[in-house]
Amino acid sequence: MKIWHQSMTVLDHLPAYKARIAAHARKVLRPDTELVLHGLAPDTYPSNYPGDDISYGALFAMHSLQWMGYAWKAQKEGFDAFAMCTMADPMLREVRAIVDMPVVGCAEVSFHTAPTLGRRFGMLLFIDRMGVFYEEKIRGYGLAEHFVGAQPVGFGFNDVLAGFERPGPLIDRFRAAARRLIDAGADVIIPAEVPMNLLLASEGITRIDEAVVMDSLGLTLKAAEAAVDRGERPKRDGWHHAKPRDERIEQVLRYYGLSRFMD
Secondary structure: OEEEEEOOOOHHHOHHHHHHHHHHHHHHOOOOOEEEEEOOOOOOOOOOOOHHHHOOHHHHHHHHHHHHHHHHHHHHOOOOEEEEOOOOOOOHHHHHOOOOOOEEEHHHHHHHHHHHHOOOEEEEEOOHHHHHHHHHHHHHOOOHHHEEEEEEOOOOHHHHHHHOOOHHHHHHHHHHHHHHHHHOOOOEEEEOOHHHHHHHHHOOOOEEOOEEEOOHHHHHHHHHHHHHHOOOOOOOOHHHHOOOOHHHHHHHHHHOOOHHHHO
16 A cells, blocks of 8 residues: 655655654554655745745645645555645645545544544644634534634744654643643644644653543544545545546646646
8 A cells, every 4th residue: 555645844844854754654554554755845935834824824725736736646656545644634625526546634534533532622733823724624524512622832833843852841831731722621632733743642642631632643644544445435426526537637737837746
């Protein structure tokens, strides 16, 4: 089995983060599953931090176009599944409409799993403005009654990168933020950004007091593996899910300049 991992970051600029993903995946996936790591194009952002752009809905939508090209490339190269390893699930429905392999979204699988782990869940995030984005997603999935809200974690992306070398102080800060969310009623905590999730998971943080700390990245990878095992394929009914002819998909992707992500 061969799974295409896709990040919203430029992984070429983040070697320590990329190495942690690979190490964590080796613990989570079966030995015969190959995970190939991919980030966005090297010139996507003005710095190594995507949050300065994706905290704006318009720029998030523009950057999400790359995911269409990468999913198309993954299918052409014979991958068995496409794993969206960012909590934002860029163009999840649209990507499913152009490829025939399983496409697993980190937010979708995390939000649907959370109520099986506890009564109510919440999110800690460092892109504060995206809280409303996640609330809308959760409401759309019919899970609003299980959601206590999204709160700022109190640190940022570069703090997480530094935390890969010295995790202890950052984990203490996460614990303090988690306890505020627990006080609000959460017994499941979703670290909203995958780098933060990865630091916690790779350091063995699975609970704060009695609340579960979800490993959304590990869950996404295992869900992709399981979807391939089950032979899942995207559904094809209705306007949203109907798949155009492959030739026309390729023509339109190239028309809009996405060939640089496809070839």
